[in-house]
Amino acid sequence: MQLPAIPRPLARVVGALPAFPASLAFSAAGNLAAWPALRGLDWGEVRGRRFCVHVRDLGLKLYFSVGRKGFVPEVASSADVTFTATTEDFVRLGLRLEDPDTLFFNRRLLIEGDTDLGLRVKNMLDGVEFEELTRRLPAGLGQVVTGLRQRAQMQA
Amino acid sequence: MPSEPLLELICPAGSLPALKAAVDHGADGVYLGFKDNTNARNFSGLNFDEAAIRQGVEYAHAKGRKVLLALNTYPQPGEVARWQRAVDRAADICMDAVILADPGLMAYAARTHPDLRLHLSVQGSATSYEAIEFYRERFGIQRAVLPRVLSLAQVEAVAANTEVELELFGFGGLCVMVEGRCLLSSYATGDSPNTCGVCSPAHAVRWQQTPKGMETRLNGVLIDRYADDEKAGYPTLCKGRFEVQGETYYALEEPTSLNTLEMLPEMARLGIAAIKIEGRQRSPAYVAQVTQVWRAAIDAVKRAPESFAVAPAWHGQLDKVSEGSMHTLGAYYRPWK
Numbered sequence: 001m002q003l004p005a006i007p008r009p010l011a012r013v014v015g016a017l018p019a020f021p022a023s024l025a026f027s028a029a030g031n032l033a034a035w036p037a038l039r040g041l042d043w044g045e046v047r048g049r050r051f052c053v054h055v056r057d058l059g060l061k062l063y064f065s066v067g068r069k070g071f072v073p074e075v076a077s078s079a080d081v082t083f084t085a086t087t088e089d090f091v092r093l094g095l096r097l098e099d100p101d102t103l104f105f106n107r108r109l110l111i112e113g114d115t116d117l118g119l120r121v122k123n124m125l126d127g128v129e130f131e132e133l134t135r136r137l138p139a140g141l142g143q144v145v146t147g148l149r150q151r152a153q154m155q156a
Numbered sequence: 157m158p159s160e161p162l163l164e165l166i167c168p169a170g171s172l173p174a175l176k177a178a179v180d181h182g183a184d185g186v187y188l189g190f191k192d193n194t195n196a197r198n199f200s201g202l203n204f205d206e207a208a209i210r211q212g213v214e215y216a217h218a219k220g221r222k223v224l225l226a227l228n229t230y231p232q233p234g235e236v237a238r239w240q241r242a243v244d245r246a247a248d249i250c251m252d253a254v255i256l257a258d259p260g261l262m263a264y265a266a267r268t269h270p271d272l273r274l275h276l277s278v279q280g281s282a283t284s285y286e287a288i289e290f291y292r293e294r295f296g297i298q299r300a301v302l303p304r305v306l307s308l309a310q311v312e313a314v315a316a317n318t319e320v321e322l323e324l325f326g327f328g329g330l331c332v333m334v335e336g337r338c339l340l341s342s343y344a345t346g347d348s349p350n351t352c353g354v355c356s357p358a359h360a361v362r363w364q365q366t367p368k369g370m371e372t373r374l375n376g377v378l379i380d381r382y383a384d385d386e387k388a389g390y391p392t393l394c395k396g397r398f399e400v401q402g403e404t405y406y407a408l409e410e411p412t413s414l415n416t417l418e419m420l421p422e423m424a425r426l427g428i429a430a431i432k433i434e435g436r437q438r439s440p441a442y443v444a445q446v447t448q449v450w451r452a453a454i455d456a457v458k459r460a461p462e463s464f465a466v467a468p469a470w471h472g473q474l475d476k477v478s479e480g481s482m483h484t485l486g487a488y489y490r491p492w493k
Contacts, residue, residue, distance in 0.1 A: 045200070084365075096173075099442035102477045105387050110365060116200050116358035123201030126439045127171040127208070 019061055020075050026053070026062040027071035035070040036136040041124050049117055052079035057086045081113035081121075095149045096130050097156075161321060163423065163454050164430040166224065167447045168328075170202045170437055175212040175223075177444040182451030185222035187255065188212065189353075189436065194242045195226040196279060197436040198353030206245075213249055222252035226436075228277035229353045230258045240264050247272045255301065256280070257336060257350075262295040275323070276300040279350060281336030283310075285317035292320050299323055299429060303335040307490040308419060312426050321429035327446060328434020329479045330414045330486060331355070332394040340393040340408075345375045361391045372396070387411070389479050411480035417450075417466045419488055420457040442477050449473050 046066050053062045061082075063074035085093070089108050092098040100122055103109035111118040130149070134142040167183035169175035178186045189195025191203045204212060216223045225246045231239040239261050246254045247269040254272060256262050257279035265272055278301040282288050291297045299321040302311060315322055332338060338355070342348035345360040362373040372380045372391045379396030382388050389395045389411025398407040414434070416423070423431070431454065433446055449470045457464045475483060 096439070096441055099439040099445075099477055101438050101479075102442065105389070105479050107370070107382065107384070107386070107388055110363060110370065112362075112364055115361040115363065119358045120200035122439075123170065123199060126173065127201070129173045129176070 019063060019077065020073065022060060023063045023073040023075075027064045027073040030064070031070040033137055033141065034133065037128060037133045038125075039070070041128070046117070046121060046124075049081070049114070050074050050076055050079040051121070052082040053090070054082055054084040055087055055090060056084055057088075079113060081111065081115070081118040083118065084110040084112070092152075095145070095152065097149065097152050160427070161429045163420070163428060163458065164222075165447065165450050165454055166323065166430050166432045167443060167450075168433055168436040168438065169204075169212070169443065170197065170199075171440065172204070172208045172212050172215075173440040174436075174438075174443045176215060177440040178447050179216050179219055179221050181444050181447035183221060183447050185224055185252065185430070186212070186216055187224040187226055187432075187436070189226045190242055190245070192238065192242075193229055193232075193351075193353040194239055196228050196277075196349045196353050197226075198229075199358060199437055202437060209249060213251070217250075224253045224255055224275065225249075225251045226255045226277065227261065228255050228257045228279045230279075230350045231261060232351060236260070240268075243269065243272070253299070259291075259295070262291065262297070266295045270296075273298055276320075277336075278303050278325070279336040281334075283314075285314045288314065288318050288320050292318070301325075301432060304330065304414065304486050304488075305334065306487060308422055308426075308488045311428075311488070315426045315428070322426075323430040323432050324416070324423060324428050324488075325414060325486075326416045326431035326433060326450065327474060328414055329390060330409075330412050330484070331392065332409055338394075344377065344393050356390065356392045363391070387480065413474075413478035413480055413483045414486045415471070415474055415478070415483035416485055416488055417453050417470060417474075419485065420453060421461045421464045424457055424461050438477075445473060445477055 043066050048065055050063060050065050063076055063079055064071045065074055085103065085108055089098065089103055093100060100109055134146050137145060164184040165182065166185045166187055167178035169178055169186045169188045175186050175188065189197055189203045191205055192198065213223050227239065227242050243254060243261065243265045252273060253275045254265060255275045255277045256265065257277040262274060265274055274295060274297045276282055276291050276297045281303055282291065282300055283303055283306055288300045297320060301323040304325050339348060341355040345357055347354050347357045349355045356374055360375040364371050368381060370382045370388065371378060374391055374393060379391065379393060394408045395411045397404055400407050433450060435442060453470060
């Protein structure tokens, strides 16, 4: 599945935005969409650690941690572990179309900081079944996500 | 009486979704491990807890597929009971076989659970039929996974002299190919596959993008630096680039993947029982892609071994997910003796 590239002017605008509101929005969206399917995971070793998702083509850095009730936006400009990739690759990872190691070999995914923490989260998320994730998404959204994935698989 | 297995496709699973991906895409068997150092992919967050393993076994068995448990590390002093309990759990969960490396654990399994099928792990490093026969006579092993150090002619000699089923690696990341005997990770980090279930443990790995490129450090030691257009490999000492007499290069080996698709007719002729796909650390997406290709290839070779030809698309799909920019037949193809 080819997603359109992010236009440079848009990337410049987004990249210039302050990080916290974006982190806030990201955490809120994550809590709404994904947390119901993720809350049952063993977050013990992960709680309180700071993550950064760096969307390279948007110049966007989202900071958050994981608390008892879900994702918590962080003001910090540093993180324990940072994942860097493009919007398209993050979407492909989210849709389970791409293997993170494959992206790493091809230099499309970078994990900086605490590798063990990054690997732990990656493996925990891999352990959640895609259908379980989509089943718990708000009505309508689950069908859209499933449809996107199926379309991409047929194109592959 | 069931017929002898031939080219069973054995695929890796680090999670329940990976197991389901393997089963759904045509694996005959799936191998997996518990969430501890009793297996050689002891990574944070990976592997199966009790609930997941029971679900996985149920899922695979309902579709007539096998589940094999890797208990292929060596029990550490003072902790032997953990490995023995793992064998007990395997028997309790109705695993189709356990994959063991340690003779002491084999003795325990054979004594305590005589009906539990035993496979000799690649970590056992048995490269001769004499070694394999020893394990059969003493512990009743029914299958041996051969280390990736033998040429196909040597595999043939082993196959001709043992009744133990043989399982060969077909695809996946390659290391320096001294399985069960490699100390490089231990040298650099203190942790090795045999003792801790990890090569290059993640706690010792650091990646960092710098103006000179992406740097990989293992326990603080720079082991590689990749320019922006270079593919990266796993952060293992064997695949690092080092300065040797003023020249910087892959002093031990270049990151490469094993891919033996073209040897399938020969493997069928030798009566190889199973083909193993490497990669329990990989995601369900990898498992699905690789299983699909190998299912198609094995079906093709079983249908018509004489006219078997590797479809270019298969190589394309496998190269896409491979470590390194090329694949190799490894030691299997070695015309010299």
